[in-house]
Amino acid sequence: MLFQVGAPLLDACVLSFLKREDTYGYVLTQALKEKLEISESTLYPVLRRLQKEGCLSTYDQPWQGRNRRYYSITGKGVHYAEHLKQAWTDYTNRINGLIQGGESCE
Amino acid sequence: MNKYEYITKLEKRLKKLPPAERANAISYYSEYLEEAGPEGVDAAMAGLGSPSQLAAAILAESAASEMESEAPKVRRGLSAVWFAILGIFALPIALPIAIALFAVAFSVLIAIFSVYISLFAAAIALVGGGLVSVIAGLCAIPISLPVALFYIGGGLICVALGLSLSYGIYKLVWLTCRGVSKIFSGIRNRKGRKRQTVFTNKEANV
Known part of the structure; x- marks a missing residue:
């Protein structure tokens, strides 16, 4: 990918996805992999960190004789996601302004 | 793979x-x-x-x-140092107190067991005396039947009392031993748990 996806952006993607529904690591990875060029091992540290910061909680659900660990967003996580979304909107607006401003000069 | x-x-x-x-x-x-x-x-x-x-x-x-998360870790390390210093200064007081507590516990145990031993001696005396009385009664049968029956009956009652007393003592000793071992294992477990938490803290610091 041309642009780097840093930790805050990954946080925003993960939290926004989990705002829609609880899910487990594999599904989350596959879903984000479709949109972003991330590797299979990208999400574990992100999930672990968000969990430690209290933005995510987990619960295990038995499935075919083993457990699936579901991640679900907490109130703090929703708050943080809102903050990230706001910051991202501001940022893209400024970048868009610059880029489109540049185009209009040509 | x-x-x-x-x-x-x-x-x-x-x-x-x-x-x-x-x-x-x-x-x-x-x-x-x-x-x-x-x-x-x-x-x-x-x-x-x-x-x-x-x-x-x-x-x-x-x-x-x-x-x-390094900042809180340093503070935790510092408090550990303070605890160590406190421990060293407290050692001259804490060690004798610990020894005294241990001695008191030990003497209480000995007192309890000596009570049990004296009760057990009483039980043996009852059984022995009862047996002697029964034998005396048997010997007295040719002389006087009522006297013989009195001795035999009294002797049997003494034997029964002695046997039930010794069974009661056996139960008491067993309960005491179990209680003491429970207390000790409780202390040991608590120490073990403490040591384990210290260990994991150390590992987390590494």
Whole structure:
């Protein structure tokens, strides 16, 4: 990918996805992999960190004789996601302004 | 390499991680490979990289998050130092107190057991005296039947009392021993738990 996806952006993607529904690591990875060029091992540290910061909680659900660990967003996580979304909107607006401003000069 | 070999290798490479972190990573990635299914597991393992690559990434990430939470760690270390100093200064007082407490507990135990021993002696005396009385009664049968019956009856009552008393003592001793061993194992467990938490703290600091 041309642009780097840093930790805050990954946080925003993960939290926004989990705002829609609880899910487990594999599904989350596959879903984000479709949109972003991330590797299979990208999400574990992100999930672990968000969990430690209290933005995510987990619960295990038995499935075919083993457990699936579901991640679900907490109130703090929703708050943080809102903050990230706001910051991202501001940022893209400024970048868009610059880029489109540049185009209009040509 | 199948997924079990992959996970085993990964677990070996993650030895430096605190046990809880390691268990979490292992359970995450074993679930991940399970979810990939038989047809997707090879692609998933390829995507994750070799076990050492994956382990290195996990270790690097955990080192970075350790660094972020360094400030409270230092304070915890400092308080540990203060506790150590306090412990050293308290040693001349704490050690005699500990010895005195131990001695008191020991003497209480001895007192309890000597009461039991004296009760047991009383029980033996009752049984012995009863037997003698029974024998005397048997000997007295030709002389006077009422006297003989009195001695035999009294002797049997004494034997019965002595036997039931000794059974009661046996039960009491057993209960006391169990209680004492429970108390001691409780103390030992608590110490063990403390030592374990200190150990994990140390490991988390590394």
